[in-house]
Amino acid sequence: MRHIFWAGSKTTQCVKSINSFFDGFLNKHTRLFEFGPKYIQAMVSRANDKQPADAADQRFSRPLITGFMPERFFRKIYTDAKFLDVQEECNRVTPLQKVINSDVETVTHMIEERVWVLCKDTRIEFRTQYTRIYHVKMHAKTSEAYCNYKHFETHGIICHHIIKVSDMHKVTIVPKKSVLPAGTRMF
Incomplete structure (x- = not known):
């Protein structure tokens, strides 16, 4: 789902x-x-x-902790609580990636990363030895990106995979598709 x-x-x-x-x-x-x-x-x-x-x-404006453009962008438009979620995604950016397919319209990246697990007792997340593979497709002209992790579709925040690919392609704006509409309520 x-x-x-x-x-x-x-x-x-x-x-x-x-x-x-x-x-x-x-x-x-x-x-x-x-x-x-x-x-x-x-x-x-x-x-x-x-x-x-x-x-x-x-x-109040929370200080930036990474150099990623989405972090600067979302600090201006999201509430502090929602911005903390964006910062968490920026912190998870992983260096393991490679291009697996490229054409005039799109570039597809494969990102392999370790699985994160939340400890129920301490409520602290940590990486495990297991890995998963995610695919990020970026449209060359619009800079819109889609990831099969579907973090934006589920949580309303772009995932760290898209942040990494956007940074690699030196994207300077966040596409409207990746921003929650004004008035969207988060529980």
């Missing part, structure tokens, strides 16, 4: 998150005619809860 946008969460997390958000506004005894006003109350509450974070994003 990597082709479906989940905002970085699993299906059960989405349901639990939505249920916990509406607790206090709606319950199993809420009548249909009460639903509209209570739903509006919940949305106003959510908007008010986000105002301090939005104000902090306007005043």
Whole structure:
């Protein structure tokens, strides 16, 4: 289900998150005619809860940790929390790659990297001895890239494979296709 946008969460997390958000506004005894006003109350509450974070994003600019162009670009347009996810992807860029196919329109790169595992107890990620192969296709004229890892399609952030290939091709702009539309909510 990597082709479906989940905002970085699993299906059960989405349901639990939505249920916990509406607790206090709606319950199993809420009548249909009460639903509209209570739903509006919940949305106003959510908007008010986000105002301090939005104000902090306007005043604070997190320092860059890599020299990659996407990191500079997304620092300007994403919230601090979403930008941290971009920085994490920039940190994962791997040097293992090679071109496997090239024509006038596209260049296909094969990237082999070690598999990352999240330790449940410590919540720390580490690389294992196992490897996976990913393919990144970059369109020569538009600089649009597609990776079979499908991180953008699932989490809304371009993956470190695309960041690496974009850097190799000295891409100076992030294509609109790789930017979440304004107003997209992340749970």
